[in-house]
Amino acid sequence: MQLPKLKRYQKKYDFSYAFGAYPVLDLLKYRKEKVLKIFVKSEGLQSDGISEISEICKKENISFEENNRLIDKIAYKENTYVVGVFEKYECILEQNENHIVLVNPSNAGNLGTIIRTMIGFDFRNLAIIKPGVDIFDPLVVRSTMGALFGINFKYFESFKGYTEAYKAHNLYPFMLDGAKNILDIDFKEPFSFVQGNEGKGLDAGFKDFGESIYIPHSEKIDSLNLSVATAIGMWEYSRRK
Structure with a gap:
């Protein structure tokens, strides 16, 4: 899936957002194949969490871009410093698990x-x-x-x-x-x-x-x-x- 034009989230979209360092780190850990791009604000670049995200993106060849304006446009909170854009996906429930x-x-x-x-x-x-x-x-x-x-x-x-x-x-x-x-x-x-x-x-x-x-x-x-x-x-x- 190519990166679409990004706007505030709507249910009809084929993609969604993970806002914040912890959600983005878990997105990269468990669903990295669904990541379309990571955006970061300039003032967050020196934080430990975003530094770790940057290193993972380099290692996995995932697009990583500094873009304050875009984050302000799509985020719900002012103190959002990193956003993971990902493709929606489906799962199968395990038959033998609770x-x-x-x-x-x-x-x-x-x-x-x-x-x-x-x-x-x-x-x-x-x-x-x-x-x-x-x-x-x-x-x-x-x-x-x-x-x-x-x-x-x-x-x-x-x-x-x-x-x-x-x-x-x-x-x-x-x-x-x-x-x-x-x-x-x-x-x-x-x-x-x-x-x-x-x-x-x-x-x-x-x-x-x-x-x-x-x-x-x-x-x-x-x-x-x-x-x-x-x-x-x-x-x-x-x-x-």
């Missing part, structure tokens, strides 16, 4: 936090059931701190489409009125932790899939934040390993 499944996620920050937490607990496969937030939105990319480039992800038209593709996975929907306390669940691998939308959660029909789970908490709140609940699930599984 999955995180998000049904209609709508918040970019939550999605980014979940992806970063996945890397922290060694979960590498993410399914998103449409409609869902754009995983290539630079706000998502930046909130992952580059972790996006270290996972596999795939969008599905429906939850049924996902379950038909991964029939061997044991399903654990997280619901406020789930059948079992998470502390009493005997996780059977490979499994899929299924989480609902930030506002609505999962509808009652998800109780028919696998073994539904609830996370106990005080009555002073209605529910836990999506990224928090997902992190608790991953931590509880990891704690037992």
Whole structure:
């Protein structure tokens, strides 16, 4: 793919941006074949992170250019000193590994936090059931701190489409009125932790899939934040390993 004319990101584009040194370093580490070009601001050239990026670009023959004006044009924040332009790509989820499944996620920050937490607990496969937030939105990319480039992800038209593709996975929907306390669940691998939308959660029909789970908490709140609940699930599984 040739470098297109660069503008503020739109979902329809075949490319996206990684803003900041950490996301760009992970882009170069995990998806260097998708990098179209790296742009840097003059005032950032002496920083350790950008110096490392420059060395990688020289070694891998990746185009590296100083361009303050362009970064000011496409960046969301004033203190952005390096941008990685990359081609969008598709992934395949691993059949024998555990999955995180998000049904209609709508918040970019939550999605980014979940992806970063996945890397922290060694979960590498993410399914998103449409409609869902754009995983290539630079706000998502930046909130992952580059972790996006270290996972596999795939969008599905429906939850049924996902379950038909991964029939061997044991399903654990997280619901406020789930059948079992998470502390009493005997996780059977490979499994899929299924989480609902930030506002609505999962509808009652998800109780028919696998073994539904609830996370106990005080009555002073209605529910836990999506990224928090997902992190608790991953931590509880990891704690037992």
